[in-house]
Amino acid sequence: MNDDLFLSPAHILSQDIAARRFSPVDLIDALLARIATHDPKLHAFVDVYAPQARLEAQAADKAIRAGHALGPWHGIPIAIKDIIDIEGQITTGGSASRLGHRATTTATVVRRLISRGMIVLGKTQTVEFACGAWGTNQHMGTPWNPWDANTPHTPGGSSSGSGVAVAARLAPWALGTDTGGSIRMPASWCGITGLKTTIGRISTYGILPLSPTLDTPGPMARTVRDVALLYDLLQGPDLLDPVTRGHLANNPMPTLEHGVQALRLARLPTAERVGVEPNVLEAYDRSLAVLAGLGAEIVDIALPFRLADFVSMSHIMQAESYALRRETITDRSLPLDEAVRSRLLAGAGVTTADYLAALRQRDEMKQMMDAALAGVHAFLTPSTATAAMPLSEVDQNTTPTRFMRFANILEMCALSLPNGFNAEGMPTSLQIVCRGYQEALALRIGHAYQQATDWHDRRPPAFA
Numbered sequence: 001m002n003d004d005l006f007l008s009p010a011h012i013l014s015q016d017i018a019a020r021r022f023s024p025v026d027l028i029d030a031l032l033a034r035i036a037t038h039d040p041k042l043h044a045f046v047d048v049y050a051p052q053a054r055l056e057a058q059a060a061d062k063a064i065r066a067g068h069a070l071g072p073w074h075g076i077p078i079a080i081k082d083i084i085d086i087e088g089q090i091t092t093g094g095s096a097s098r099l100g101h102r103a104t105t106t107a108t109v110v111r112r113l114i115s116r117g118m119i120v121l122g123k124t125q126t127v128e129f130a131c132g133a134w135g136t137n138q139h140m141g142t143p144w145n146p147w148d149a150n151t152p153h154t155p156g157g158s159s160s161g162s163g164v165a166v167a168a169r170l171a172p173w174a175l176g177t178d179t180g181g182s183i184r185m186p187a188s189w190c191g192i193t194g195l196k197t198t199i200g201r202i203s204t205y206g207i208l209p210l211s212p213t214l215d216t217p218g219p220m221a222r223t224v225r226d227v228a229l230l231y232d233l234l235q236g237p238d239l240l241d242p243v244t245r246g247h248l249a250n251n252p253m254p255t256l257e258h259g260v261q262a263l264r265l266a267r268l269p270t271a272e273r274v275g276v277e278p279n280v281l282e283a284y285d286r287s288l289a290v291l292a293g294l295g296a297e298i299v300d301i302a303l304p305f306r307l308a309d310f311v312s313m314s315h316i317m318q319a320e321s322y323a324l325r326r327e328t329i330t331d332r333s334l335p336l337d338e339a340v341r342s343r344l345l346a347g348a349g350v351t352t353a354d355y356l357a358a359l360r361q362r363d364e365m366k367q368m369m370d371a372a373l374a375g376v377h378a379f380l381t382p383s384t385a386t387a388a389m390p391l392s393e394v395d396q397n398t399t400p401t402r403f404m405r406f407a408n409i410l411e412m413c414a415l416s417l418p419n420g421f422n423a424e425g426m427p428t429s430l431q432i433v434c435r436g437y438q439e440a441l442a443l444r445i446g447h448a449y450q451q452a453t454d455w456h457d458r459r460p461p462a463f464a
Contacts, residue, residue, distance in 0.1 A: 107206025322347025
């Protein structure tokens with residue numbers, strides 16, 4: 001048996017199990033052993049379902065050997081963000097106030113994975129109520145960014161545990177959610193690949209909401225290929241989620257191999273480069289050169305607004321999150337992260353008029369952005385303006401989502417993927433933003449980039 005099973009991406013693990021190079025039992029045992037060794041420091045998981053995972057692996061092994069495999073993903077493990085319900089299991093939502101909350105239903109995204117024979121390793125840490133981009137959690141604990149074993153750095157949030165688990169090879173892939181950057185932040189700072197899907201593309205049924213107008217679940221993995229495969233399993237209409245019904249029918253599996261020849265890709269306007277860490281810009285410019293070398297045309301565009309303007313456009317999220325969590329956040333006896341409580345309490349000041357005006361402004365800005373991107377296939381930005389920073393430097397009154405929030409508000413899709421490192425050895429990241437429901441195009445561009453580079457193959461030295 002290969003002792004380094006944890007190093008392979010999910011699609012390779014699937015091929016190896018099909019070829020009988022090892023069994024699902026071997027794979028689960030290897031990952032559970034790795035979690036037991038490294039997670040006490042990394043703190044990526046809230047709960048690990050070790051006994052259940054081993055039983056499911058044994059059942060999968062018997063079914064596969066008997067010729068009754070449920071498909072290529074039978075026996076493949078996955079980690080699930082702890083705002084996603086699994087019946088009978090506790091969903092904390094990252095809040096110590098919910099430690100006894102046991103789910104009575106299973107989220108559609110999890111049901112779709114289980115129906116293919118996939119095995120849930122456990123629940124991963126999240127910022128409380130998924131409300132925060134730094135990845136910190138005052139009461140449940142902040143996951144340790146694996147790229148620096150000595151100094152705790154920001155893991156990115158809110159899907160912090162999922163990002164750390166995938167980066168540290170504790171799980172081949174994971175589920176996250178993205179309301180204002182919560183998949184792309186940990187993907188960027190943990191050196192993995194994450195897809196923010198378009199609203200209505202993947203069901204949110206059974207997922208603890210933050211802002212129903214903006215919430216989008218999505219896949220996190222080390223490679224674009226794995227992200228595309230997981231996205232294909234998750235997407236499509238769900239009778240339990242009205243937003244997905246009749247929205248768009250199931251799309252075929254994204255075609256990754258078409259390359260970027262003749263695609264027109266927009267670069268960041270010069271004014272938007274101000275304030276971006278030099279190493280981040282160097283990696284970004286290098287990425288543009290790679291894509292140009294593959295046949296893409298890199299073009300300039302004039303944006304009708306500053307991307308930073310969207311950071312302050314929070315009335316939609318503030319109003320909806322406050323309405324959902326008002327009783328909890330106003331109860332001072334409950335152990336809540338004070339930074340999160342402050343963010344959610346801001347919604348108390350949003351009037352109905354403010355909320356409706358924000359919805360109207362969003363529609364107007366969508367039209368403006370669509371006009372700005374006329375004739376362009378994708379807009380490329382750094383995922384973040386800086387690489388992960390020491391936790392001691394975090395200012396909870398700010399947010400690092402400058403290049404991310406606009407995609408949520410304008411109902412676009414976006415892919416973040418690793419493209420280098422800064423001088424301290426922390427990952428940098430490229431963001432590929434496409435119009436809504438063009439996930440297949442974003443994945444195609446990202447795959448072409450990863451075929452020409454090896455940043456996605458790098459792994460944290462201390463956890464290699």
